[in-house]
Amino acid sequence: MRMLINVPETVVADGLRGLAAAHPDLTVDVENRVIVRRDAPVAGQVALVSGGGSGHEPLHGGFVGPGMLSAACPGEVFTSPVPDQMARAAAAVDSGAGVLFIVKNYTGDVLNFDMAAELAEDEGVQVAKVLVNDDVAVTDSLYTAGRRGTGATLFVEKIAGAAAAEGQPLERVESIGRQVNENSRSFGVALSACTTPAKGSPTFELPDGELELGIGIHGEPGRERRPMMTSGEIADFAVNAIVEDMPPRNPVLALVNGMGATPLLELYGFNAEVQRALRERGVAVARTLVGNYVTSLDMAGASVTLCQADEELLRLWDAPVKTPALRWGM
Amino acid sequence: MLDADFFHRWMTATAASVEREAERLTALDSAIGDADHGINLQRGFRAVKAALEKEAPDTPGAVLVLSGRQLISTVGGASGPLYGTLLRRTGKALGTAAKVSEAELAEALRAGVDAVMALGGAAPGDKTMVDALVPAVDTLGDGFAAARAAAEEGAVATIPLQARKGRASYLGERSIGHQDPGAASSALLVACLEEAAAAAEG
Numbered sequence: 394m395r396m397l398i399n400v401p402e403t404v405v406a407d408g409l410r411g412l413a414a415a416h417p418d419l420t421v422d423v424e425n426r427v428i429v430r431r432d433a434p435v436a437g438q439v440a441l442v443s444g445g446g447s448g449h450e451p452l453h454g455g456f457v458g459p460g461m462l463s464a465a466c467p468g469e470v471f472t473s474p475v476p477d478q479m480a481r482a483a484a485a486v487d488s489g490a491g492v493l494f495i496v497k498n499y500t501g502d503v504l505n506f507d508m509a510a511e512l513a514e515d516e517g518v519q520v521a522k523v524l525v526n527d528d529v530a531v532t533d534s535l536y537t538a539g540r541r542g543t544g545a546t547l548f549v550e551k552i553a554g555a556a557a558a559e560g561q562p563l564e565r566v567e568s569i570g571r572q573v574n575e576n577s578r579s580f581g582v583a584l585s586a587c588t589t590p591a592k593g594s595p596t597f598e599l600p601d602g603e604l605e606l607g608i609g610i611h612g613e614p615g616r617e618r619r620p621m622m623t624s625g626e627i628a629d630f631a632v633n634a635i636v637e638d639m640p641p642r643n644p645v646l647a648l649v650n651g652m653g654a655t656p657l658l659e660l661y662g663f664n665a666e667v668q669r670a671l672r673e674r675g676v677a678v679a680r681t682l683v684g685n686y687v688t689s690l691d692m693a694g695a696s697v698t699l700c701q702a703d704e705e706l707l708r709l710w711d712a713p714v715k716t717p718a719l720r721w722g723m
Numbered sequence: 724m725l726d727a728d729f730f731h732r733w734m735t736a737t738a739a740s741v742e743r744e745a746e747r748l749t750a751l752d753s754a755i756g757d758a759d760h761g762i763n764l765q766r767g768f769r770a771v772k773a774a775l776e777k778e779a780p781d782t783p784g785a786v787l788v789l790s791g792r793q794l795i796s797t798v799g800g801a802s803g804p805l806y807g808t809l810l811r812r813t814g815k816a817l818g819t820a821a822k823v824s825e826a827e828l829a830e831a832l833r834a835g836v837d838a839v840m841a842l843g844g845a846a847p848g849d850k851t852m853v854d855a856l857v858p859a860v861d862t863l864g865d866g867f868a869a870a871r872a873a874a875e876e877g878a879v880a881t882i883p884l885q886a887r888k889g890r891a892s893y894l895g896e897r898s899i900g901h902q903d904p905g906a907a908s909s910a911l912l913v914a915c916l917e918e919a920a921a922a923a924e925g
Contacts, residue, residue, distance in 0.1 A: 469759070505803065616894065
């Protein structure tokens with residue numbers, strides 16, 4: 394293992410200290426692991442709080458700022474944060490207009506955010522919740538924990554964040570968040586496993602010349618392994634999986650997301666194939682984002698997320714945002 | 724009768740057991756999860772140990788409620804809320820009695836396991852901690868050694884199952900053939916009841 398770290402135990406805290414040093418617009422409580430936009434609470438605005446395991450950077454801390462999240466709670470690597478963190482974050486950002494928790498559908502995140510909501514409500518904070526579950530690689534049935542929340546988290550955080558910035562009430566911000574989630578689907582592939590600092594070796598073995606289809610963002614293996622495919626074949630596979638699940642009726646927002654160890658040259662090339670695959674299936678793309686946004690440490694690979702966007706969602710997507718990792722219009 | 728010291732020893736023995744077995748738990752988790760179960764529980768039970776040293780509650784129920792609260796505040800993931808709820812609800816069911824019988828512990832632990840099943844939505848056979856805990860509670864009336872054996876058997880019996888809950892469920896059929904790490908750690912917790920009792924006799 395060669396990593397740019399001191400010791401595994403301080404990886405999360407060290408990262409937070411560096412985030413704070415680079416972004417004076419954020420207040421970073423390293424000890425309690427809460428990242429808050431410096432001007433919070435913003436009077437009259439619903440606050441957005443999200444969080445999850447560390448190792449997915451820039452998710453979520455990189456999305457804290459005007460037009461997106463009010464606060465983020467990073468847990469240990471790939472481990473959801475604890476309720477105390479989330480309740481603390483909610484108390485720090487609530488202006489009285491209420492707090493929306495944005496929760497990725499993983500058992501740990503769901504349970505801890507539910508407990509946090511109880512704690513926050515005990516303190517008089519009004520809490521609503523949007524559950525993100527966009528991953529078509531998982532069968533949503535009684536026999537699984539349900540679809541995972543992956544790339545659509547970025548769409549939900551950005552669009553609900555824009556609605557909150559406009560001063561829309563909690564119920565409305567929540568329903569827009571839910572709408573974005575319902576309109577979004579993702580599919581991911583891994584070309585290599587990732588290595589967590591604590592374990593120090595890859596989380597699964599992937600022989601040369603093979604790839605994992607339908608991976609999550611925690612180094613968990615996918616549902617299927619196949620001989621290596623070309624970028625175009627992978628794009629067709631991912632787009633097929635998504636479109637079969639949700640035939641898009643509107644123009645879509647497209648996110649071509651790197652898992653952490655795939656260079657932008659490859660991601661842009663992959664995006665060209667994703668755009669071709671969409672065009673061939675008659676899907677119109679309104680906006681595209683390419684880059685490392687919802688990562689899995691040093692995993693090589695990519696995910697594709699599409700969101701059907703009507704005029705209102707497009708307008709909210711285009712609204713100004715100013716965070717470490719996503720910034721436009723201001 | 725079991726007093727607060729017994730429950731204190733139970734938690735301390737579990738902390739030591741988790742320290743010893745952390746690598747094995749993490750290895751089990753790396754097969755079907757994300758390779759941190761041992762480390763996460765270690766962090767939690769270290770906090771439990773530290774909190775008990777600092778505060779030393781004087782009733783069985785209070786020892787377990789305090790321990791559960793520590794786990795919820797430090798572990799994260801699914802294990803934090805689930806183990807935290809198990810201990811808190813068991814402790815609450817024990818009430819404020821200074822001493823409890825083994826039968827009362829069995830009854831309280833059943834309430835704790837029921838709370839875990841309600842919170843996580845898991846039933847026996849879903850390849851979770853419940854598969855070790857339910858058999859343990861069912862046999863606790865026959866003594867700690869019987870409960871230990873039942874929990875260990877239950878944990879091993881998760882190997883051929885397909886996971887239906889938690890992160891392992893995303894693997895579908897590929898989760899078959901691996902022991903559930905949560906069932907394995909639950910077996911450790913149950914085994915430490917016997918250790919705590921043995922320490923009293925010794």
